[in-house]
Amino acid sequence: MLSSCPDTLSGQRDAALLGVGYDTLCRSCELSWMRVEDISLEDARIYIPRAKSDPFGDGRFARLTERTQDHLSMWVERSQIKRGPLFRGLHNGQLSDAHMATSSIRRIVKCAARRAGLETEAQHLSGHSMRVGAAQDMMKAGCHTIEIMTAGGWKNYEVVARYVEHSDIKRV
Numbered sequence: 001m002l003s004s005c006p007d008t009l010s011g012q013r014d015a016a017l018l019g020v021g022y023d024t025l026c027r028s029c030e031l032s033w034m035r036v037e038d039i040s041l042e043d044a045r046i047y048i049p050r051a052k053s054d055p056f057g058d059g060r061f062a063r064l065t066e067r068t069q070d071h072l073s074m075w076v077e078r079s080q081i082k083r084g085p086l087f088r089g090l091h092n093g094q095l096s097d098a099h100m101a102t103s104s105i106r107r108i109v110k111c112a113a114r115r116a117g118l119e120t121e122a123q124h125l126s127g128h129s130m131r132v133g134a135a136q137d138m139m140k141a142g143c144h145t146i147e148i149m150t151a152g153g154w155k156n157y158e159v160v161a162r163y164v165e166h167s168d169i170k171r172v
Contacts, residue, residue: 009078010090014108016075017087019068021105021130024048025152026062028102028127034086036076041069051153060153102127135160136167 021031030051038047044066049059064072079095081088089096089104105127113122131152138148145160154160 009093009095012071012075012078013087013090014112016068016071017100017105017108018112018130019071020046020064021109021127022134023064023068024062025131025134027052027131028105031087031105031127032085032099032102036081036083036086038086039072039076041073044069048153053153053155053159062151132163135163139164139167 017031020026020034021028024030024046026034026048030048033050034046034048038049040046041064044064045061046064047059047061050057051060076086079088081095084097085099087100087105088098089100106125109125109127109129110122113119113125135148135152138151143151145157148154148160148164149157152160152163
């Protein structure tokens, strides 16, 4: 179960994970594969080393918001992770050395929604929900499809269209 306190180690990890997931439009497996060595907080970006839509393993860089940078910085500092998997499981307050499982990422997303009072919505969320939500928010904000494709690492319009088809297209 997630801590509801952002001052706890799990709370800091979860805040960083959710922020990175949303900012980068990453799939849960991509979040799981991230390594500490992939972050550049000074440049406000993170390297995504591999993705489903990247068959040649070229990777891509994604921007991080200031808020996500703060959460990520706190997580790395407090966890004292110097290298290896960025997001790891916690067992009895001890950090695992292994990459976090995608099922754990899904649980974190659902728990965060429940804490926000979105019990009904939480039932329909997954580790992919940050990617879908960010793409829909970009569409609502008036971003061009090319910008959304670049941000999410998509290669064609049809896939992006499926992600944003249920978004309310009113500009915010």
